[in-house]
Amino acid sequence: MNSERYVRGLAKLKEIDGQAGENVINSLSDIAPDFARLLIEFPFGDIYSRPGLDLKTRELAVVAALTALGNAAPQLKVHIQGARNVGCSEQEIVEVIIQMAVYAGFPAALNGLFAAKEVFAQHPTPPSH
Template sequence: MTQSHKIPNETRLERGKRALAEIDGEAGEKVVAALADIAPDFATYLLEFPFGDVYSRPGLNTKAREIATIAALTAMGNAAPQLKVHIEAGLNVGLSRDEITEIIMQMAVYAGFPAALNGLFAAKDVFALVAEREAAVA
């Protein structure tokens, strides 16, 4: 999603919901739904700020944004659930499994081997889940 994809008079929330659906698909919708009973306002913030404002900015396409997000979450080393959502988002926006693996391996240089190992195991889980879904559809 880029500036050219903004719809006139679209609210931040509407833009965020659209961006979330395009980028994270079902995985992102599950995160928002999981917040409904504990912090619905936080779900709104999640939709409006990162997706309605930041992801919708011009300058980077969604593929580049997901590369940065996967790298950052891997480097954090303690955000496996969020990393898994964004690994799946990376696949949704056109990153290959090999590219995602390389992004995560690159983080060993800057964040250390434990963070990269955690990221690789998160990727392995996501790739297996996606493969199961693809096999069920075929």
């Protein structure tokens, strides 16, 4: 687990998701450590580390995709917080989720909005100075 991809991916995961990402990886260590490694190497070491999009844009795309799927609430919540961690405002996140009503339907958008509401309540935005 010291490959260049793994090291790069772990750094990117920490940058985006902080402790939440590490918790997911650690929770897989006893049942599927190879899957945990793949999760770090491929999405974060290969895809998230590519040039061409900043992390804010990537996370908004992930929030949109997970909202549209409609069956990935735990992952959506992690990525809503990840989007906030990389500079997305609550308004930007909400607007992306609302946009998904057009393409994924109102139920998916509603579920996404409720997930966002929960994340925002659990992790309030600190007041700006």
